[in-house]
Amino acid sequence: MSEQTMPNWLDQRAFLTPERTALVTDEESLTFAELQHRAKDRASRLSTLGIHKGDHIAVYAKSSVEMVQIVHALSYLGVVGVLLNTRLTIDELVFQVTDAGCVYVVGEDGFKDTLHELTQKTDIPSLSFGELMSSEARSVDFLKEVTMEDPYTILYTSGTTGSPKGVLLSYSNHWWSAVSSALNLGITEKDQWLAALPLFHVGGLSILMKSVIYGMPVHLHTSFDVEKVHDAIMNKGVTTVSVVTVMLDGLMDRLGTERYPDEFRGMLLGGGPAPEPLLYKAKEKSVPVFQSYGMTETSSQIVTLSPDYALNKIGSAGKPLFPAQLSIEVDGKRAASDEIGEIVVKGPMVTKGYYRRPETNEDTIQKEWLRTGDLGYVDEDGFLYVVDRRKDLIISGGENIYPAEIEGVLSGMDQVKEVGVVGKEDQKWGSVPVAFIVRREGTSLTKEDVLTFCNDRLASYKQPKELYFVDHLPRNATNKLLRRELANWLKQRRNVQ
């Protein structure tokens, strides 16, 4: 059987509904025909730079029309986009562009300095969007079809093991994610989706994919501004918004006693469990909330709770999307109802694996089932409850932070003998990282030393918000760090200096 192909998505969309709105920002509004024209222009410039099918290029930008154009441009060349989190430090960026084997870095004009620094440190050429526009655009042969199993994007995540790994998502993964969501939430011609989540996160990127596949306008916000999002819902026809808890909270406060227009369809809530009071608050204001569970590896949501069940299944992430399956495993066996175990998922939106991590892939993906590392249970009606995110994942304002990654960085300090990191509840961010350090004997390490060390090496949201020096760390018989015990220490202020 030959490989499955499809017409290039943006070409097909621009052919089917050229005049429909594709993208709305404060500055401009583009139809699909216009977006296609510009994306092809960018593609021809990239091609003229010598970037070809199968190459990996890094994209370093906040959400913008230009970034959207670049992402679509990649599809005309068969080039894989490594979408960099703009909050990373230079060391983290260097690691990702090198690890992903990028042949080029393109980024927004405001990041020129970082682009230069990246090139200096890696020898990988870089170019700002503005520079790209003054480069040559020779006419090139664009790919008329996408090959569904080809990779389209690489997004880095620390996944289950704590060290950053590039998640390969194919056209097929993105396609199935968009289609599965449509089968669950429906599609109408009035739909307009607001993206305030960054496009370098799968939660934002998946909205772009829905846009071109559904033929749906996307309202693109560079960052989350509660006032602007509120206004877009109230006055600009936005029907759906992807949010994380902290955003939903802000929006509900802003809504006050007002009501969203009848056309508003709902909030797709991802990035960690929602506190019950917030769900009640939304219910009170007649705001439908689709709670969901997903991760980069599943191309965004793979389990979603319909608003009908938002309150009688409170705390549940729902049921799998139609083509997906879910299982809870304990010691390699399927758990009984209500029994807590590892959440294991399968479906066509699940990644085929991490880039250049054969061993991790073997451990993580078995017979097409992805071991998420997250703990949960399924009730007798089949609804999923997520008990604990994988490996003590800390979700801070929608960003995933892996304790193991921070521990790895801090262990690099000579004066650090042992280190343990846990999340601490935070009113605003949901959770923030806190570090416990055992100093090496004879050294005098200060909190300032540690924070200075972190500055270059960890994005600010990953830097410990509290630091404690302790005599020892809680470990089990096999010397495994007991993070849950650390969390107890924190609560009880035990062993904490």
Place this chain on the structure above:
Amino acid sequence: MSEQTMPNWLDQRAFLTPERTALVTDEESLTFAELQHRAKDRASRLSTLGIHKGDHIAVYAKSSVEMVQIVHALSYLGVVGVLLNTRLTIDELVFQVTDAGCVYVVGEDGFKDTLHELTQKTDIPSLSFGELMSSEARSVDFLKEVTMEDPYTILYTSGTTGSPKGVLLSYSNHWWSAVSSALNLGITEKDQWLAALPLFHVGGLSILMKSVIYGMPVHLHTSFDVEKVHDAIMNKGVTTVSVVTVMLDGLMDRLGTERYPDEFRGMLLGGGPAPEPLLYKAKEKSVPVFQSYGMTETSSQIVTLSPDYALNKIGSAGKPLFPAQLSIEVDGKRAASDEIGEIVVKGPMVTKGYYRRPETNEDTIQKEWLRTGDLGYVDEDGFLYVVDRRKDLIISGGENIYPAEIEGVLSGMDQVKEVGVVGKEDQKWGSVPVAFIVRREGTSLTKEDVLTFCNDRLASYKQPKELYFVDHLPRNATNKLLRRELANWLKQRRNVQ
């Protein structure tokens, strides 16, 4: 790469939305949970009869709840369903069940006599639905997943060559057809689709597939009754109806000066081009009509015109569904805009081929492109206009009739030297078959002889409605029958006795 699988569709649907209505008839209404229960019951009885994965069984029934249950039952066993047109003669039925290699025939109780006759003539065992229900139901292992590339149904069509051939449609074909339609027409939770087209036609069957994939109620009518369909739209929440021209015409007459409820979304019109006056009539009554082009080989519609364009692109069948592609070919090359050529289509809803027809498949499907044999052109905006259905196809009340098939049967009479069949415009049916016969010298064949001969061999809708004895038939230099010239004879009553 391993084969793509998906959870069994009815299982997944019954798991996700057990209480949603699946099926509504005059007699009963079933939820997806109930439908699942009954389909599994039927599956276990079929299995107990010794019917196993990969077997082909024929289903001989008009649209009914029982037939729907059987179709879903097949999916639990991996059995391929050969859905027989109930209007066929016994000879035609014998050909199809034999050609398709059926190991069993199941059919509705009212057809017991025909089932017995089929068994006598073919040695293939048969059973009525009632008999199946009194057979044993042992507990069996149902397939939990469907393998997407596995065949699910075989529907016979005479296709481009005039002799009946079984079109293999896989789970994947049906899936993509349903999903592609959703991306085009949208899905909302209020959708309820009415199926008055027989389920043994792809136009009816595709509604069943949409039902289980979307989680949408289907109103199942055993036959088209204008009063009942009108009532279902006006009073029972039906939002979409699949129709052929003759049905739409009847419905528009019945509607008179009334208006359908606001929730009514539209008529999906298939099975041949619509006359302009009818489209204007629908427009006048604010009834959205989705004109479409498709065939059994494309799992129903593959090209659809959105109602926005119903009148400024009058006569057009529209543009391809999102994952599909369309090309017009003249002498193996892509035609220019407005140039008439053969319609060639590609997409994941297109059959992989006819059952046991390797040569036809080689001719018909080249590099995944299906040569439809239909003639058409694409205007400069990319809209398809179908000029002539394949090989002089006669579409009569939504049924496809192939002149070559009727000619083949009539040639079987000793007294017939030559025969040519063409369609004749008909007020009610759109078109009806008319035969021109050159008698063998020295024989005295009457119209009655011919019709008696046809009775056993051709379904009544295929029997010539007019018969003319002529001296010769119009042929070109290579002796090819010129059916278009026959049509002229008919119009001008030339050469006609």
